Amino acid sequence: MLTSRLRLRAPDEGDIDFVVDMYSRYEVVRYIGRGEVQxxxxxxxERIQRYRSQFGPSAGVWLIEEQNTDDDAAVGFALLKPIPFSEGIEGEQDVEIGWHLHPRAWGKGYASEAAQALVDHARAQGLKQLVAVTHADNAASQAVAARLGMTHQDSTDRYYNTTCELFTLDL
Ligand SMILES: CC(C)(COP(=O)(O)OP(=O)(O)OC[C@H]1O[C@@H](n2cnc3c(N)ncnc32)[C@H](O)[C@@H]1OP(=O)(O)O)[C@@H](O)C(=O)NCCC(=O)NCCS
Structure with missing residues (x-):
């Protein structure tokens, strides 16, 4: 997938150095999962394998690369995937959109640009709604959701066995 500045592709073993560099940084992981560096x-x-296994017609975890760079083109990940319900929650599966960028690529609009491509992809695949969840303190991520036109619904316990801020977008 191409945007004006970026290319989105499946990650592979050649991306291990980038993944180590990115997810070993506290500022990247502090609001993701258990907030532990890897x-x-x-x-x-393992992360690359897990991300590769999540590709489907309207799902995936894409590596984001800058188009106009030869070396070190990778800048992060953008994802579209079924979101895990918290224990005891049942219902129709919701699809999550998400974004993780290397700090050297923050502040350039790359997360919003990559995520917009996934919104367009989801719409083209016939999905009707996307959700995004963030830690209550993750203002940078909430700003990306707002830039995509997502609606802040409140906090929710529906996903990931935790409390998150919920954003939704009708497609
Ligand atoms: C969340 C995260 C992806 C946000 O990254 P970001 O760079 O702030 O977001 P965007 O890509 O939308 O960039 C927007 C910024 O780029 C600036 N910008 C510069 N050039 C731009 C351009 N051409 N187009 C749009 N925005 C541009 C905007 O002004 C904005 O800066 P500001 O926040 O200082 O106002 C990043 O903080 C991150 O990876 N965090 C760690 C992982 C994480 O927590 N992920 C979310 C889990 S829910």
Whole structure:
């Protein structure tokens, strides 16, 4: 997938160094999952495998690359995938959109540009709604959701066995 400045593609083993570099930084992981850095090549390889396994007609975890760079083109990940319900929650599966960028690529509009491409992709695939969830303190991520035109619904316990801020977008 191409945007004006970026290319989105499936990650592979050649991206291990980038994944180690990015997810070993506290400022990247502090609001993701358990907020723990990952520093080993084994963890990076597992993450790439997990991301690769999530590709489907309207789902995936794409590596984001700058188009106009030869070396170190990778800048982060953008995702579209079924979001796990918290224990005890049942219902129709919701689809999550998300974004993780390397700090050297923050402040350039790359997360919003990549995510907009996934919104367009989701719409083209016939999806009717996307959700995004963020930690209450993750203002940078909430700003991306707002730039995409998502609506802030409130906090929710529906997903990931935790409390998050919920954003939705009708497609
Ligand atoms: C969340 C995250 C992706 C946001 O990154 P970001 O760079 O702030 O977001 P965007 O890509 O939308 O960029 C917007 C910024 O780029 C600036 N910008 C510069 N050039 C731009 C351009 N051409 N187009 C649009 N925005 C541009 C905007 O002014 C804005 O800066 P500001 O926040 O200082 O006002 C980033 O903080 C991150 O990766 N955090 C760690 C992982 C994480 O928490 N992910 C979310 C989990 S829910």
């Amino acid at each position: 520093t080993t090549r084994e963890e990076a390889a």
